[in-house]
Every structure is written in C-alpha cells, then in structure tokens.
Amino acid sequence: MEDQRKYGSDAIGVLVMSYGTPESLDQVEAYYTHIRRGKPPTAEQLDDLVRRYEKIVGGFFPLRRNTDRQVEALQATLDREYPDLKFVCYQGLKHAAPFIEDGVRAMAADGITRAVGVVLAPHYSSMSVGGYVKRAQAAAEEVGVAMSFVESYHLHPKLIEALADRVRRALKKFTEVDAEEVKVLFTAHSLPERILQMNDPYPEQLLETSRAVAERTGVTDWQFAWQSAGQTGEKWLGPDVLEELERLHSEEGVDYALVCPIGFVSDHLEVLYDLDIEAQALAGKLGLHLERTEMLNTEPLYMETLADVVRGKVVEAGVGS
Ligand SMILES: CC1=C(CCC(=O)O)c2cc3nc(cc4[nH]c(cc5[nH]c(cc1n2)c(C)c5CCC(=O)O)c(CCC(=O)O)c4C)C(CCC(=O)O)=C3C
Ligand SMILES: [Fe+2]
Structure with a gap:
C-alpha cells in the first residue's frame, strides 16, 4: 500500500x-x-x-x-x-x-x-x-x-504588552473624563468555587496578569471580577462583573468603567453577549459609561x-x- x-x-x-x-x-x-x-x-x-x-x-x-x-x-x-x-x-x-x-x-x-x-x-x-x-x-x-x-x-511579556496596548486604546474612548477617573475591571470566566480547595492556580494567575497589565499602563484604580458563571446549583467564584458594576456605581459612585476580559483571547459569546449586550444593558440602566477592550484574535x-x-x-x- x-x-x-x-x-x-x-x-x-x-x-x-x-x-x-x-x-x-x-x-x-x-x-x-x-x-x-x-x-x-x-x-x-x-x-x-x-x-x-x-x-x-x-x-x-x-x-x-x-x-x-x-x-x-x-x-x-x-x-x-x-x-x-x-x-x-x-x-x-x-x-x-x-x-x-x-x-x-x-x-x-x-x-x-x-x-x-x-x-x-x-x-x-x-x-x-x-x-x-x-x-x-x-x-x-x-x-x-x-x-x-x-x-x-499568562505573564509572557508580549501578551502583557498586547493587553496593555488595548487598555490604553480603550481608555481613550472616555473623552469626557481623564483616564484616572475610569475604574478598570479585569475579568475571566468564573469556575465553581470548589477549585479553591484544589489549590488551583487559576485565580492567582489571573491576578498576576491583571497586576502586570495595570503596572504596564499605569492604571491604579483596578480590580478583578468574574463573568459568565454557569447555573449548575453549586457556588461559582465571585464577585460577578454585573453585580460588581452595580455595587461600584451605587456604593462608590463609579460612573466610568472599562472591562478588560483577560481570560479570553477571541470574540465569542462570553464577550459579544455577556459583556457587549448584557453588561452594556445594565450600564445603560445605571447611567454608567462602560467600554470593553478589544480582543486579541490574531x-x-x-x-x-x-x-x-x-x-x-x-x-x-x-x-x-
Ligand atoms: C474556564 C472556561 C473558559 C475559558 C477557558 C477556555 O477557553 O477554555 C470557557 C470558555 C468558553 N465557554 C464557552 C461557551 C460555553 N461555556 C459553557 C459552560 C461552562 N464553561 C465553563 C468554563 C469555561 N468556559 C464551565 C465550567 C461551564 C459549565 C459546564 C457545566 O455545565 O458543567 C456553556 C453552557 C451554557 C452557559 O453556561 O452559558 C457555553 C455555551 C465558549 C464559546 C463561546 C462561543 O461559542 O462563542 C468559550 C470560549
Ligand atoms: Fe464555557
């Protein structure tokens, strides 16, 4: 043959x-x-x-x-x-x-x-x-x-630079205020909370990426939030980005927020629906100016x-x- x-x-x-x-x-x-x-x-x-x-x-x-x-x-x-x-x-x-x-x-x-x-x-x-x-x-x-x-x-210098570049560009969309007035929220796909008992590196790696991008861009007002949690009956990692946007707005008077979904690398459902439709609808209701960084794609x-x-x-x- x-x-x-x-x-x-x-x-x-x-x-x-x-x-x-x-x-x-x-x-x-x-x-x-x-x-x-x-x-x-x-x-x-x-x-x-x-x-x-x-x-x-x-x-x-x-x-x-x-x-x-x-x-x-x-x-x-x-x-x-x-x-x-x-x-x-x-x-x-x-x-x-x-x-x-x-x-x-x-x-x-x-x-x-x-x-x-x-x-x-x-x-x-x-x-x-x-x-x-x-x-x-x-x-x-x-x-x-x-x-x-x-x-x-998650800490590769070229990845960090690519993400930092997207944060810088997105911050420019807030033409009505200085960049310092914008709260930056880094996000990733939530997972069931039981991964914490497994000593899983996921949460810490996500924080490391967030810190590195914040440092590289000089962003000081940032935090991390989870998104797209499943409805499986068990508890998933929080805070959820939607709840956090609502809390930041009502408790801390945040009116400008930039979401940077560092856990994803492509335009897809979690970004185009969960952020661009669902989170944007909430922001509209709250009267909060919300932007999202562009995805890495190619x-x-x-x-x-x-x-x-x-x-x-x-x-x-x-x-x-
Ligand atoms: C950690 C993680 C990533 C990031 C890392 C990676 O990329 O691997 C990721 C990415 C993605 N998740 C995606 C889609 C979905 N994930 C779901 C459900 C779930 N995701 C989970 C975890 C993750 N998911 C888990 C633990 C479940 C619950 C499963 C269960 O029931 O035990 C469901 C079910 C319905 C719902 O929950 O919404 C959908 C439709 C799409 C494709 C979107 C598109 O097609 O454009 C992408 C890139
Ligand atoms: Fe998923």
Whole structure:
C-alpha cells in the first residue's frame, strides 16, 4: 500500500486547542449536551442559549472563524520566526469538531511522531487547560505521538504588552473624563468555587496578569471580577462583573468603567453577549459609561507569544535544536 504519511520525522506537530463553538443554530443542542458531559439541556436552557447565539451570530459563529484565523496566523508566525524547525499546526477543540482527539489522530495519520500542545487560553486551571491536556495526552498515547504541553503563558511579556496596548486604546474612548477617573475591571470566566480547595492556580494567575497589565499602563484604580458563571446549583467564584458594576456605581459612585476580559483571547459569546449586550444593558440602566477592550484574535504579539512558548517546549525536550 502507498504510504499516506505527509511529513517526515523532522516535522513537529502543534495541537492548537480551543473551546469550540457550533457552526449553525441546529448544532447548539449537541454542543450544549457535550459541554454538559452527555446530559442534554432542558428545553428552557437550550432556548436560552440559542437566543443568546442568535443575538451575536449574524449568520455565522464568530469563534469558529476566529479559531481558524488564529491557527492560520500561528502557523505563519512559526514559519517566519523559526524557519529551521518544521512546525505543522492542527486544531483540537474541546466541545466541537474537530475534537481534540481528531486533531491528535490527524497528526498521527500525517506521520507526526512528536508534538506540542497549546491552548488558546493563557491561564491554567485543572478544570480548563488541565482537561484539554488530559484528553490530548490520552489520545496521543493511543496513536504513539510523543506530546508535551504548554500549561500557561499568562505573564509572557508580549501578551502583557498586547493587553496593555488595548487598555490604553480603550481608555481613550472616555473623552469626557481623564483616564484616572475610569475604574478598570479585569475579568475571566468564573469556575465553581470548589477549585479553591484544589489549590488551583487559576485565580492567582489571573491576578498576576491583571497586576502586570495595570503596572504596564499605569492604571491604579483596578480590580478583578468574574463573568459568565454557569447555573449548575453549586457556588461559582465571585464577585460577578454585573453585580460588581452595580455595587461600584451605587456604593462608590463609579460612573466610568472599562472591562478588560483577560481570560479570553477571541470574540465569542462570553464577550459579544455577556459583556457587549448584557453588561452594556445594565450600564445603560445605571447611567454608567462602560467600554470593553478589544480582543486579541490574531494580534501579532499574541501569535508571537504562542510561537515562543511552543518553541520553548521543543527546546526543553531537546529536539529539533
Ligand atoms: C474556564 C472556561 C473558559 C475559558 C477557558 C477556555 O477557553 O477554555 C470557557 C470558555 C468558553 N465557554 C464557552 C461557551 C460555553 N461555556 C459553557 C459552560 C461552562 N464553561 C465553563 C468554563 C469555561 N468556559 C464551565 C465550567 C461551564 C459549565 C459546564 C457545566 O455545565 O458543567 C456553556 C453552557 C451554557 C452557559 O453556561 O452559558 C457555553 C455555551 C465558549 C464559546 C463561546 C462561543 O461559542 O462563542 C468559550 C470560549
Ligand atoms: Fe464555557
């Protein structure tokens, strides 16, 4: 039989992992069921999610296209920055096709024997990045690909610079006041509060990124808040950004706020709905001027961050150098 392998032993696979999103409204139910580990949502829960997607999609699901573009841009950045290494990028999504396991199998089918895994989320939690890594590692063992993983890159200087740049630009939108009058709220996806008992690094890494960006921009009036908590019956990390905006306005007289969602790297539901629609509606009701920093998407400094940490893993493993 003819050899189907595309690449020789010099190629290094890069499994670029991301959350995944439906590609059409009729896929929302299967997607939501996957997020809930096989348990279908109630009709009410499904309706609610479909309605949120309807408000942001405008005919397409932004995260689908953004992930494609990020992976293409990372490939181009790796080719440009490290022409001596032959990196080949594959997508592996947590809750949609191509799933993490599909990405690993595609690498193996192409003849890849060693690879680096990286998640399009800068902060490590056993419930987020840890879950991606576990699945990729299990699939890699099955098909005989040797993998190492980037666990976090939340203080990479180029990432901090990219975020700082966005904070500076967004602060300029408050033309009616000095930047010092604006409260900056760094946010990330909430997680169940039980991660605190697990000594999970997620909250501390998020604070470290917040501090670094604040320092870099000279912002002194900032705090951290959680967003997009699930309704699962158990307690999630707080304070929630919506409650915090309301409290800041009523108790501290805050009239100007900038939200900087450092836990996310792409325009998607949590940003385009939870912040741009839900939080903006609240701000409108309160009479508070709320702005949001732009997402990183294919920002070159972000792509260079990813390329650098991926290459770092290769150097660590002593291969290709
Ligand atoms: C830590 C974390 C990140 C950041 C790190 C990373 O990126 O990995 C993240 C990102 C995202 N989360 C996303 C979407 C959703 N997450 C949900 C539900 C949940 N997220 C959780 C955690 C996280 N999620 C958890 C613990 C649940 C509860 C699950 C359960 O029931 O046990 C639900 C269900 C309904 C709801 O709760 O809203 C949806 C629709 C999208 C895609 C948006 C789009 O398609 O544009 C993105 C990027
Ligand atoms: Fe989520």
